[in-house]
Amino acid sequence: MLRDTIKTETVTAMKAGDKPRVAALRLISAKIKDRDIEERTKSSSGDDDALVIDVLQKMAKQRRESIQMYEDGGRTELAEQEKAELAVIEEFLPRQLGEDETKAIIESIKAELGAEGMKDMSRVMGELKQRHGTELDMSKASGWVKEALS
CATH class of the missing domain: 1.10.1510.10 (Uncharacterised protein YqeY/AIM41, N-terminal domain)
Incomplete structure (x- = not known):
């Protein structure tokens, strides 16, 4: 531990x-x-x-x-x-995912959830945090999710 x-x-x-x-x-x-x-x-x-x-x-x-x-x-x-x-x-922190890796994950979650616009941002962010919350800077990821959904 x-x-x-x-x-x-x-x-x-x-x-x-x-x-x-x-x-x-x-x-x-x-x-x-x-x-x-x-x-x-x-x-x-x-x-x-x-x-x-x-x-x-x-x-x-x-x-x-x-x-x-x-x-x-x-x-x-x-x-x-x-x-x-x-x-x-x-x-003591786990290795943080890079920008390219994070954007690829965002795209896969977006496709998986069928997210199309900003109305789906909270769903995508929730799923992203649940799966990769310990490996991401969520403030940066939020900007990338916005970018992917707009």
């Missing part, structure tokens, strides 16, 4: 004395625990790796936005810290 891998990597980084990596891994663990607490109130318990991947994707998105803001503001030292955290987070 991904959760166990993160714990193992934290111990390894602590033994190696890699403080920035330990800090990033502890941030990941804290976010996962926060999400666990949120999930306790819900009735369904889904796939644990899917939950962890969702948390990691959100953390990665936050880091990318922060990097952009820090670079725009001339705060390169903070941007570098965020880049280091992002690198650690991305180690």
Whole structure:
């Protein structure tokens, strides 16, 4: 399980004395625990790796936005810290599908569902997220779905 891998990597980084990596891994663990607490109130318990991947994707998105803001503001030292955290987070994410692969998947789902226009966007997006949600940046995929349906 991904959760166990993160714990193992934290111990390894602590033994190696890699403080920035330990800090990033502890941030990941804290976010996962926060999400666990949120999930306790819900009735369904889904796939644990899917939950962890969702948390990691959100953390990665936050880091990318922060990097952009820090670079725009001339705060390169903070941007570098965020880049280091992002690198650690991305180690645990599954390989992301490229643009061409994603567009091919969108076309196949579009054909499968018989989607013809923008009215079918939510159906296509729902199916795309269900099948490939952990392998995609859904914000980019949304633009490609729009493009395919217009």
